[in-house]
Amino acid sequence: MTTTQNAGPLEEDLQEALSYIRPLLKGHSGDLTIAAVDDGVVTVDFHNACHSCPAISVTFAGLVRSRLMQVDGVKDVRSSQVHASRRALDRIAATLGGPAHYRPAQSTSRSSLPLLPKQPSACQPLAIADAGGR
Template sequence: MNAYANAPASPTRVDQDMLERAISYLCALLDGHAGGVEITGIDDTGVVDVAFTRACEACPNLPMTFVSTVRNTLLEVPGVTDVRSSNVHASAPVLNRIARALGAKPVTPVNPAD
C-alpha cells in the first residue's frame, strides 16, 4: 500500500520525491511491527500531518516512534518544516523530553501554552 498516494497536493516547496521515499522507508519500518503511517496533509508552510494506522493506533510507544523515527525522518526532507499527528496524545513538553532522551529534534508546540 502506498501511504503517500492519498496525500493532498502541496503548494509548498516540499521535495515530493524525497517525501515519497521517506514515507516508503517509514512504512517498511513500521510494517515490521504490523503498523503503518500515511501523510494526511501538507500545509502552505511545509507542515506535514501524518496518521498512524494498524497496530500503531494502539501502541503505547507511539510518542517515541513519532518523535524519534517518523518526525526526524520527515524533517530531513527539504521543505518540511514540522510534522504533526492527531494520533499522538502527548503534550509538547512531554514530546520534548522524549526527544532530548533519544537525541531527536525538539518539537514545536502547536499551542504556545504547551
C-alpha cells in the same frame, strides 16, 4: 496525500523518507501515511497496530517526526493520534538522540546535521548493560 502546494520535489522527498519509515512500522504490524501537506506542515496518520499502540508518541518523536523534519521544506510534522505535548515529544527525541534541529532551544542550520541511515539494516542494536549478574 492532500497538498496545497505543487507536487514535486517535496512530495518526492517525503515519499523517500516514508520508504525508510514504513518498513520499520510494518515490522510491528503498523503503517503510516501522509494525510496532508500545507505550507510545509506535514500531517501523518498511523494505521493498523500503530493506531492503538501505547508507544505511538515514542515512535512519532523518535522516528517519524525526526526523519520527516530532515526533508527540505518541512517546517513541522503533526498527527492527531499523538496525544503528547510538544515539550514531551522534544524530550523523547532528545533522549533518543534525535537531530539537534528537533530541539527548539538550539539554533542550528539543517545542512550541518547528520542524516539518519537510509536503510533499516544500517541501524545498530542498543547495547544493554549487565544487571549485576541477575
